[in-house]
Amino acid sequence: MTKLTVNKLRVDLGRKVIISDVSITVALGDWICVIGPNGAGKSSLLKAIAGILPSGGDMFIDDVNLRGLSHRDRACWIAYVAQDPIMPPGMTVFNYVLLGRTAHLKMLASESHVDFEVAHFVITELGLEAFLDRDVMTLSGGERQRVAIARALTQASPIILLDEPTTALDVGYQQEVLELIDRLCKEKKIAVISTMHDLTVAGLYPKELLLLHHGKIYDAGKPDQVLTRENIAEVYGANIEIISTNGMLAVIPVRLQT
Amino acid sequence: MRTATARRMPRWVWAISAVAVLVTITLGVCVGAVYITPTNVWAALLGQFATGIPSISEAQETIIWQLRLPRVLLAFVVGSMLASAGCAYQGTFRNPLADPYLLGVSAGAGLGATLIIVNSSVTKNFYLPVAAFVGAMAAVSLTYFLGRSAISGRSSTALILAGVAVASVLTALQTLIQQQNTDVLREVYSWILGRLSTSGWSELLVIAPYILICSYVLLRYRRVLDVFSVGDEEAQTMGLPVSKARGAIIVAASLGTAAAVSVSGLIGFVGIIVPHILRLISGNSYRTLLPLSMIYGGVFLVLADILARTVLAPQEISIGVITALLGAPFFLFVLGSSKSGSIS
Numbered sequence: 001m002t003k004l005t006v007n008k009l010r011v012d013l014g015r016k017v018i019i020s021d022v023s024i025t026v027a028l029g030d031w032i033c034v035i036g037p038n039g040a041g042k043s044s045l046l047k048a049i050a051g052i053l054p055s056g057g058d059m060f061i062d063d064v065n066l067r068g069l070s071h072r073d074r075a076c077w078i079a080y081v082a083q084d085p086i087m088p089p090g091m092t093v094f095n096y097v098l099l100g101r102t103a104h105l106k107m108l109a110s111e112s113h114v115d116f117e118v119a120h121f122v123i124t125e126l127g128l129e130a131f132l133d134r135d136v137m138t139l140s141g142g143e144r145q146r147v148a149i150a151r152a153l154t155q156a157s158p159i160i161l162l163d164e165p166t167t168a169l170d171v172g173y174q175q176e177v178l179e180l181i182d183r184l185c186k187e188k189k190i191a192v193i194s195t196m197h198d199l200t201v202a203g204l205y206p207k208e209l210l211l212l213h214h215g216k217i218y219d220a221g222k223p224d225q226v227l228t229r230e231n232i233a234e235v236y237g238a239n240i241e242i243i244s245t246n247g248m249l250a251v252i253p254v255r256l257q258t
Numbered sequence: 259m260r261t262a263t264a265r266r267m268p269r270w271v272w273a274i275s276a277v278a279v280l281v282t283i284t285l286g287v288c289v290g291a292v293y294i295t296p297t298n299v300w301a302a303l304l305g306q307f308a309t310g311i312p313s314i315s316e317a318q319e320t321i322i323w324q325l326r327l328p329r330v331l332l333a334f335v336v337g338s339m340l341a342s343a344g345c346a347y348q349g350t351f352r353n354p355l356a357d358p359y360l361l362g363v364s365a366g367a368g369l370g371a372t373l374i375i376v377n378s379s380v381t382k383n384f385y386l387p388v389a390a391f392v393g394a395m396a397a398v399s400l401t402y403f404l405g406r407s408a409i410s411g412r413s414s415t416a417l418i419l420a421g422v423a424v425a426s427v428l429t430a431l432q433t434l435i436q437q438q439n440t441d442v443l444r445e446v447y448s449w450i451l452g453r454l455s456t457s458g459w460s461e462l463l464v465i466a467p468y469i470l471i472c473s474y475v476l477l478r479y480r481r482v483l484d485v486f487s488v489g490d491e492e493a494q495t496m497g498l499p500v501s502k503a504r505g506a507i508i509v510a511a512s513l514g515t516a517a518a519v520s521v522s523g524l525i526g527f528v529g530i531i532v533p534h535i536l537r538l539i540s541g542n543s544y545r546t547l548l549p550l551s552m553i554y555g556g557v558f559l560v561l562a563d564i565l566a567r568t569v570l571a572p573q574e575i576s577i578g579v580i581t582a583l584l585g586a587p588f589f590l591f592v593l594g595s596s597k598s599g600s601i602s
Binding site (some may be wrong): 050071076080082085105 | 490500541
C-alpha cells in the first residue's frame with residue numbers, strides 16, 4: 001500500500017450538508033491534520049472515512065475500493081480512535097488492547113497466540129507494561145488516549161484516524177501523545193489523519209494541514225501556508241497573530257481593545 | 259516473564275462451580291415431601307451403571323427418577339438460559355437494565371398463554387407451552403422488525419423502545435382478555451408468576467434442544483460481547499459487523515428464553531440479578547461472565563425452587579415470588595458489600 005485517496009467526499013445528515021467536495025490524499029508516513037472551527041465537519045470527516053457515517057464519493061487505497069469492503073476488511077486498512085473512546089468498566093488494559101485484533105479474527109473465533117503476542121508487543125512498544133492489569137476505567141486522560149492508540153495499533157492497519165487525540169489533555173500529556181503519534185508515523189510508516197482544535201499544536205507536528213470551513217476545504221498545505229492571519233480571521237472569525245521562531249509557529253490570540 | 263495470555267478465570271473457579279452444581283442438584287433431589295438421603299439419591303442415579311451400591315426402595319426410585327430429577331434439571335436449564343440470555347442482552351445493548359424479557363418475550367408469551375387458559379376447549383398441557391412459545395417469538399420478531407425499519411436511526415435504543423411499545427400493546431391485550439374472563443384470573447396469574455411443575459421428562463426433553471443450541475451459540479459469541487462494550491461505532495471500526503452480530507445474539511437469546519418461558523412461565527429477576535452478582539465478583543468480561551451466568555443461573559433457580567416447594571409445604575409458592583423476594587435483597591446485599599460497586 002502507498003496511499004489513501006479520498007475523492008469528492010460528501011456527507012449529508014437529513015437535509016443538511018455536513019461535508020462536500022472534500023478530497024484528501026495521504027501517503028504512508030504522512031500525518032495530515034484537519035483543523036477548523038466547531039461545526040466545520042472535522043469529526044464527521046473522520047467518521048465518514050472510518051465508515052461509521054454514510055457518505056458519498058470515492059475512497060481508494062491504491063486500487064482497492066473501500067466502498068466494496070466488509071467492515072472487517074476495511075478495519076484491516078483503517079483504524080479509528082474516537083474523540084472520547086469508550087472505556088468499558090471492569091476491563092483490563094490488556095483485554096482492551098486485545099480487542100484491536102477483532103479485524104483479524106473470524107467473528108466467532110478466539111484469539112490465538114499470535115494475537116496475544118501482537119498485543120504484548122504494542123503494549124511494550126508504547127511503554128504501557130505497568131498498566132497491563134489495570135481497569136481501563138481507572139486510567140487518567142493521557143493514559144486512556146495512549147491505551148486507545150495501542151488498541152488501534154494492535155489492529156495493525158496502515159492508516160489510523162485520530163479524532164482530537166489531545167483535546168482533554170494537559171500540556172505534558174499532550175506532548176507525550178503527539179510525540180508518540182509522530183514517532184509512529186516516522187518509524188512505523190503509518191499514515192495518520194487527525195483532527196485538532198489547538199492551532200499552535202496543529203502547526204507543530206503534522207506535515208500537512210487541511211482547513212475545513214462549513215464542510216469544505218478552505219485551504220490545505222504546509223502549516224506555515226495554512227496558518228495565516230487572513231485564513232484564521234476568515235474561517236474562525238478570530239483576530240490572531242502568527243509568531244514564527246526557528247521554523248516553529250505559534251498562534252497567539254490578540255485582544256481587540258486594550 | 260509474564261506469558262502472553264488474556265486474563266482468565268483461575269481453574270479453581272470452575273472446580274468450585276462444578277461442585278456447586280452437583281451439590282445443588284443433589285439437594286434439589288433430596289428435599290421434598292419425603293426426604294431422601296444423598297446416599298440414596300446417588301445410589302438411584304448410579305444404580306444402573308454400578309454394582310455394589312446399596313439398593314433402595316422402588317418407591318424412592320420412582321420419586322427420584324420421575325418426580326424430582328426432571329424438575330430439578332428443568333429448574334437448572336431454565337435458570338441457566340434466563341441468566342445467560344439476560345447477560346447477552348446486557349452485553350449487546352450495553353444496558354445494565356436489560357433482561358431476557360427486554361424485547362417483549364414476556365408480554366408475547368403471556369398473551370399466548372392467556373389465550374389458551376381462557377379457551378377451555380383445548381388440552382392445556384399440550385397447547386399452553388406452544389402458545390407461549392409462539393407468542394414470545396412473534397413479539398420479539400415484531401420488535402425487531404419495528405426497531406430496524408419503522409424507527410429510523412441505527413442505534414440499539416430504537417430496538418429497546420420498539421420492545422417497550424410492543425410489550426405495552428400485548429400486555430394491554432392480555433389484560434383485556436383477562437378482564438373478560440375473571441374466572442381464570444388465578445390460573446393466569448399462577449402462570450405469569452412462574453411455575454416449574456413437571457409431568458415426567460416431557461417438558462425437559464421438549465425444550466432441551468432449543469436451550470442447548472442457543473446456549474452454545476451465545477457461548478460462541480462471548481468474545482463478540484466484549485467487543486460490543488466499546489460501543490457500536492468503535493466496534494464497527496474494529497471490524498465487527500455490528501447489526502449482524504447483534505441480530506444473531508438476539509435470535510439466540512430470545513429463542514432460548516421463549517423455550518424456557520414456555521414451560522416455566524415468567525420467572526423474573528434471574529436474568530438480571532444473577533449476571534450482576536457475578537459481575538461484582540468476576541468482573542465485566544463476557545468471556546467469563548457468560549459461562550458463569552449459565553452455571554449460577556441454574557444453581558440459583560434450583561435453590562429457589564427448593565424453597566418454593568418447601569417453605570409452605572404442602573402448598574407451593576410461585577417460584578417468581580421466591581426469586582424476587584430473595585434475589586432482590588441478596589443482590590442489594592452483594593452490591594452494598596462490594597467495594598468497587600462498578601456496574602457497567
